[in-house]
Amino acid sequence: MQTDVSDLDQLQSAYKAAVEDWIAAIREEEELASVNHSIAEIDKWEAAHFKEDEVRDRVLELKKQYEDALRKEQFGF
Template identity: 65%
Template sequence: MDTDTAQLDALQKAYKAVVEEWIAAIKHEEDLASVDHDVAKIDLWEQAHFAEDEIRTRVKEAKKAYEDALREQIFGF
């Protein structure tokens, strides 16, 4: 396997891993939205939202890195 393909494989794997983490965070946030209506539960739900948003940012970064590497290999820029 050449270096370019190994790099793309690693970037793709990293992207997929963070997407799975994001999916879990979304499901966790959803679970917390379906609980008792009290302040403590709302605070947990809000914290879950911030965690989901942070992971979404990491997904975007991983996607960009993977796309940039693909463009470089395929189109040379």
Template identity: 70%
Template sequence: MTTDQTQEDAAELDTLQAAYKTAVEAWIAAIRKEETLASVTHSVAEVDKWEEAHFEEDEARNKVLEAKEAYEDALREKFFGF
């Protein structure tokens, strides 16, 4: 493996790791939003906002899982060749 290839591999891993970290931070923000909405006196409108926040949290979690899988796949490829 050439130095250029090693640097490209490292850059790809850095990008995947950063995407994973960004997705985790977005997920944390979604959880906090849902938590905040769960802590207020609920009217029908507030319950709707809370439910929407749950769907946003679930979507953010799915993005984390996708980013994690991509990063793990790249690490497996680098270290184990599969």
């Protein structure tokens, strides 16, 4: 059974958007790593790391969905 190209387009778009969100989360974490060394700033930095980790997990899940759909389209499994 073939996957509809529009389904692949949606999966690809969702993956690419998630990657952009991940890049933004990485930049936010990096920016917070460059501030003064107060406890409040360290807490913000740590929170940014947790956010980056969550976004990364979403990227990996969307990548898997897209790759699975491509395999189904290209190889039938």
